[in-house]
Amino acid sequence: MPETSDQREQRLEKLTALRAAGVEPYPARFSCTHSVAQALHVFTSSEGSAESPVVRTAGRIMSIRVMGKASFAHIMDGSGRIQIYIRQDEVGEQAYEFFLKMFDLGDFIGVEGPLFRTRTGEITIRVQSFQMLAKALRPLPEKWHGLTDVELRYRQRYLDLLANERVRRTFITRTRIVSAIRRFLDERGFLEVETPILQPIYGGAAARPFVTHHNALDCDFYLRISDELYLKRLIIGGLERVYEIGRDFRNEGISTKHNPEFTQIEVYQAYADYHEMMRLTEELWSTVAHEVLGTTTITYQGHEINLTPPWRRWPMREAIKEATGIDIAIHTDLESLRQQIQERRLELDIKPTWGKQIEELFKEYVEPNLIQPTFILDYPLDISPLAKKKPDAPGLVERFEFFIGGLECGNAFSELNDPLEQRERFEMQWQQLQEGDAEAHPMDEDWIRAMEYGMPPTGGLGFGIDRMTMLFTDNPSIREVILFPALKPKSGE
């Protein structure tokens, strides 16, 4: 083998040599009797009996230690990692030489042989025969430090998953969370449904959409910013408990808490109100935590957080009053609210409406301190065009958001089901759109028409699966819980 500098070149030469020797480096199949985890288990449970079990298993070579006429290696499959032991006198001189010359870290190998325990106590396969299952042409990340370069980890997530056990666990947990949510809702009679991602009018949230074009129809579509208005059409249609887990798209800045595409669940239940949705929320989160993590206490960024119901219910009015001294039930117009902010010398951006100003006040002075699970109740009407008015509370709606670990996790309300009022709300939004608010809700005549056929009282809830996963896996950035987070393409690629 000529010496070349490039490891890929060297491996390509091995590939050629394999084929020249009549060995297919990418065979179609290899039948295993055991996964790696099963092999370990079968040995443990048979230890002490006369015959040691023979297994046939496969995996990726993660380390090799050559000691002359015998070698050790570790192989890894999806279930775990096991050591293999290859001896020249066991497999023959030629086969042993073949192993040394042709196999590299990263290659997939199939092995067969009895299990034993080494002098240091590690369960090991004593290889009697082995086979190349797939040749790797590029070297793996470093075995000790793994892969730490954040950009490489995101752009080549497969390497991150290979090298970093914690990352693997995070994404397995994410999948289990979603399964547990489905189980929870299915058991309670909710139907999982699918609604359009390409929508002629976007809505259900305040956000700027992505626009795309349909060639055959020659018209623009928006990628949905939420599922809300379609799911509520299903409520009108008599599907009284529905949910959807799916991707939403918002054309906004990227941060540790925002990815332009993210996964949200939305749940709607006829004849429920927002109090009912609070009970559903705390029940769901604590049940899922218990199923996935085995506990309802999580640790997030150094905070111990208890998800056991009931969670704190805190009206926004009281929260703001406690944090700033301002009573929004007294200062019910923008002018007097601003005056209060000025008098108290609060550092705050100026917002164009009463509701937005309150929201700003809340975000600045209350939200960062909401570590234990908290429902914040009763939001300003002008930032909630789809929620039902709260009786005897002018300017407020029956809406809550919930916060855990300082993260805004979800949003819910008693759904507005009065079609005439819905029209007025949209007209208010249209006014804000005229005044330059790019996130104001667009008028949706088709939605109003649907509601005019009669919509039962309904509770609706939405929350982010990504942020839930962040909390459950103690990750501070949303990119750590999305397999392939949005990144700018490198120029030239």
Next chain:
RNA sequence: GAGCCGUUAGCUCAGGAUGGUAGAGCACCUGCCUUUUAAGCAGGGAGUCGCGCGUUCGAGUCGCGCACGGCUCACCA
């Protein structure tokens, strides 16, 4: 969009204030080694120092611009 920081071998990182032949560990190649496990020992190969322009006799190092990334802020139900 703004500020700060980062980008050196396949990977993890030194070097950079003070400009003068580009370094380490892992990985790779050669040799020795039949219970090792971050195996060991001896030897060896490997670089567009992110890209471009400039200053200089000379730039990984200094200056300017650009790209990508991270954090903070802005934006964001």
